[in-house]
Amino acid sequence: MLRHLSATCAALQRNQAARNRRQAALARNDTRTWQVERRKRTRHLIELGGLVLKARVVELTNDDRAIIYGALVWIATKLQSHQGERARDLWAAKGKETFDAEWHEEQNSQ
Numbered sequence: 001m002l003r004h005l006s007a008t009c010a011a012l013q014r015n016q017a018a019r020n021r022r023q024a025a026l027a028r029n030d031t032r033t034w035q036v037e038r039r040k041r042t043r044h045l046i047e048l049g050g051l052v053l054k055a056r057v058v059e060l061t062n063d064d065r066a067i068i069y070g071a072l073v074w075i076a077t078k079l080q081s082h083q084g085e086r087a088r089d090l091w092a093a094k095g096k097e098t099f100d101a102e103w104h105e106e107q108n109s110q
Helices: 002-028 033-054 065-080 084-109
Strands: none
């Protein structure tokens, strides 16, 4: 009887795992508009978080969310000021320069 109970429990676990895999596959292939938009938004947020990590902001602030948020608010305020265009141009140039330097560094290390 114990052997049958163990076999039944194992079969139930396999069934649940299969059901979970199927639901995950369906979710990945869900093409409803709201689901597609949600995935796009999630990807966008992950990419922005990656930039925060890449710039070492988390490391430099000891993962202090108040400092990071304050810095982002300061950036937004600066962009809305009369110096916004100049700041945008300077920051864009610095970002492009850094991306290019990292790309060249990756190419040289391969």
